[in-house]
Amino acid sequence: MLSIYNGPLDVPTILATWYKEEAQSNYGAYIPFIGTVRSEDNIEGLSFDIYEPILEKWFQEWEAKAKERGAIVKMAHSLGDVLLHESSYIAAVFSPKRRVALELIDEFVEDFKASAPIWKYDLKEGKRIYALDRSTAIQGSGLLAKGDAL
């Protein structure tokens, strides 16, 4: 399940909803990762753009990978502004045993950081500034800078 919310995430509600959804599914482990906006560099918060068509494909691939290991993944992300100490991201894995969930949450969150089509901006003095220095180029980037064969 992939959910996009306008603004900050309601962490207790989302965690409880996911818990209730799988309470009778016979999973032995539920491992959530909750991302919270920290105060640093005088930012007032963060803001996000999302390209949903590719995000959905990326997430479906992870659902398939999780299924191969008997697990499921869930994810919630914010669109737009999220202020300090609010949450913009929750990911979770449910699996029969702990080891798969511990490994999968690590792989899933790392690949999310490197590949999910989401763009982050710092909110500073009322401006929205693209966080280029903290961003990662998607694998295969630079294709259109090549090619002069015409």
Add this chain to the structure above:
Amino acid sequence: MVTVEFLGPINKPAMELEIDNLNELAHILQEDKELSDWLQNCAVAVNNNLVNSLETPLNAGDKISLLPPVCGG
């Protein structure tokens, strides 16, 4: 005719072009000096699938997306 869209922070309106492959698109976009940094660090998708070859053929109605460096979470 294909559509080219510039996602996230690039802040450029979509373009419509008569081209047959990504090599032609690379040639056209390289003429735009404002895009030169973005071309270095953007990934490319055709109809929402990431591609790795400039030889990727294009068909009428295709949507090409430029994806700058990402940072979710």
